[in-house]
Amino acid sequence: MHCLRPVLQLVLLFLFLTPSPIKANDLDESVLSDVHRILQKRSILDNVALDDPRAPCRNGGIFAGGICHCIKGQTGDHCEHFECVKGLSVGFRFDPESLLFNEPCICEQGWKGEMCDYQPAEKCGNKGEWKKDRCECVGSYFGSECQYTSKCVEGFLRNGRCICDVGFEGDYCDKIICVYGTPDLKNRTLSCDCPEKFAGRRCEKCKKHGPLLEPFPHCELDPSKKKHIEKAAEHRAKVKRGIRRRIQIICICVVALSVVAFFVCVGRCVHKNAITAKNLRNREDTAERHRLLTNHVRLQKL
Numbered sequence: 001m002h003c004l005r006p007v008l009q010l011v012l013l014f015l016f017l018t019p020s021p022i023k024a025n026d027l028d029e030s031v032l033s034d035v036h037r038i039l040q041k042r043s044i045l046d047n048v049a050l051d052d053p054r055a056p057c058r059n060g061g062i063f064a065g066g067i068c069h070c071i072k073g074q075t076g077d078h079c080e081h082f083e084c085v086k087g088l089s090v091g092f093r094f095d096p097e098s099l100l101f102n103e104p105c106i107c108e109q110g111w112k113g114e115m116c117d118y119q120p121a122e123k124c125g126n127k128g129e130w131k132k133d134r135c136e137c138v139g140s141y142f143g144s145e146c147q148y149t150s151k152c153v154e155g156f157l158r159n160g161r162c163i164c165d166v167g168f169e170g171d172y173c174d175k176i177i178c179v180y181g182t183p184d185l186k187n188r189t190l191s192c193d194c195p196e197k198f199a200g201r202r203c204e205k206c207k208k209h210g211p212l213l214e215p216f217p218h219c220e221l222d223p224s225k226k227k228h229i230e231k232a233a234e235h236r237a238k239v240k241r242g243i244r245r246r247i248q249i250i251c252i253c254v255v256a257l258s259v260v261a262f263f264v265c266v267g268r269c270v271h272k273n274a275i276t277a278k279n280l281r282n283r284e285d286t287a288e289r290h291r292l293l294t295n296h297v298r299l300q301k302l
Helices: 005-014 029-040 044-049 223-301
Strands: 062-064 067-069 087-089 105-107 128-131 134-137 155-158 161-164
Touching: none
Parallel strands: none
Antiparallel strands: 062 067, 087 105, 128 134, 155 161
C-alpha cells in the first residue's frame, strides 16, 4: 500500500484541471497591508479549515484587487497549491485526515518536511552524520539535529546554547572577533595578531599613549597639535646641537690637555735621563780616583 500511495496521489492530481488565472487590478496599499496582516496570523491548517470550494480563493485566501492573496507557503491564482521546494503540491485535496493526501506536498526521494524543504542528512550539518535515520553528533554537540552543545570556551551555557562573551563567536564561543588584525592561530584563535599601532587581546586599544596622540581607533598624532609637535622637534634639534657643541669643546680640551701632558712627560723623562747620566759619571769619576789612590798607596809601601 505504501508503494502505491505516491502513484495514486499523482494520478488523482492530474485528473483535475487548474482554473484559469485572474488578472490583477490596482489595489489600495492600506487594504493590501490589512490583507497581509490577516494572512500572517494564519497557518496552513487554519487556511485549510477555512477552505470554501465556492470562494474565488481556496484555502482561506483573501480576494482583493482582482487577485487572490495567499498565506505564506501557498501559491496559485486561487491559492490552490502549496509552495513545495522539492516535490509536487496536492492542492486543495490536502486533508490531514486523508489516507492519501494527508501531507501538503508529495516529496521527491530524499526530501522531507511539510514543504519538502530539507534533506535529513543536511539536518546534522557539519556537527554530525546521518546514520540509521538519525543524527550521530560529533564533538560536544547533541540533540536530534545536533543543535545543542555542552561546551563553552568564552561564554556560558543556557538551554544547550553557548552564549558568547563580547568579542567571541562560534558554536563553542572559541573564535575571537578581532577589532583590528587577525586571529592568532598559534593561540587557538583566542587572541589576535595586532598591527603595529594597536594592542590588547582583540587589538581594541592603542599601543602608545600620550597627550599628542588621538584616542582609539586612530592611535596617531593629532593633526591639530602639529605646531606643538614641530616646536618640540625644533627644541629637540636645538638641544642636540648644543650637546654636540659641548661635546666638541670637551674633546678639544681633552686633546689639548693630552698634548700638554705628553710634553710634560717627555720633559720629565729627558730631565730624569740627564740626571741619571750625570750621577753615573760622578760614580765613575769617584771609582777612578779611588783606584788611583789605592795604587799610589801600594807604590809607597814598596
